[in-house]
Amino acid sequence: xxxxxxxxGDTCRRNxxxxxxxxxxxxxxxxxxxxxxxxCTAPRxxxxxxxxxxxxxxxxxxxxxxxxKSTGNYRSWEPxxxxxxxxxxxxKSHTNSSQICEGVYPEGTTIDxxxxxxxxxxxxxxxxxxxxxxxxxxxxx
Numbered sequence: 001x002x003x004x005x006x007x008x009g010d011t012c013r014r015n016x017x018x019x020x021x022x023x024x025x026x027x028x029x030x031x032x033x034x035x036x037x038x039x040c041t042a043p044r045x046x047x048x049x050x051x052x053x054x055x056x057x058x059x060x061x062x063x064x065x066x067x068x069k070s071t072g073n074y075r076s077w078e079p080x081x082x083x084x085x086x087x088x089x090x091x092k093s094h095t096n097s098s099q100i101c102e103g104v105y106p107e108g109t110t111i112d113x114x115x116x117x118x119x120x121x122x123x124x125x126x127x128x129x130x131x132x133x134x135x136x137x138x139x140x141x
Contacts, residue, residue: 004078005047006054012047014066014076019049052076062090084132087117097141098124104133 005012005021012019024044030037043054052075057066059080066075082088082104089103101118111129118124120138128135 004076006045008045012050012052014047014050014052017047017050017052019047021045021047050075087114089118089134089136094137097139099138099140101136101138102134107132 003013008021008023010021011017012021022045024046026037026039026042026044029039031040043057045054046052051068052066056069056075057064059065060077062080063077064080065077067073068075079090082090084104085106087103087105087109089101092100092102094100098120101124103114103118105114111126114129114134114136115124115126118136118138120140122139122141124136124138126134126136
C-alpha cells in the first residue's frame with residue numbers, strides 16, 4: 001500500500017509534500033433523488049501545498065498516475081491499491097520465462113482458488129501464501 005495520503009486530513013507525501021489532503025464540497029448533489037449521485041462519488045480530494053488533485057489521477061498499466069494538465073508531465077505515480085475484498089493482484093516481470101503475481105485475497109479463500117487465476121501457461125509455484133497475501137511465480141514460456 002502506498003505512503004501517499006488519499007483521505008481528508010492525511011499528509012500528502014507526494015514528492016516530499018507535507019501538505020494536508022482536503023476534500024471539495026460536492027456541487028449539484030442530487031442524492032435526494034438517486035443516491036449516491038455522480039457529484040458525491042466524483043474524485044474531490046486535493047492538496048493545496050503541491051497542487052495534487054485526485055481528479056487528475058489516471059490508472060495506467062496498474063499504476064495510479066497524476067498528470068499536470070497544464071504541462072502534461074507526471075506529478076506522481078504509484079501502484080494502484082489492491083482490493084482485499086476479492087482476489088486482486090499485480091503482475092511484475094521476473095525472468096524471460098516467468099512472471100510474479102503478487103496480491104491479496106479475502107479471508108476464507110483457498111490456495112486453489114487463487115491458483116486458478118494466476119497459473120501460468122506452464123504452471124508455477126507459490127513463494128508465499130497466508131495472512132491474506134500471496135506471491136506466485138507463474139511459468140509463461
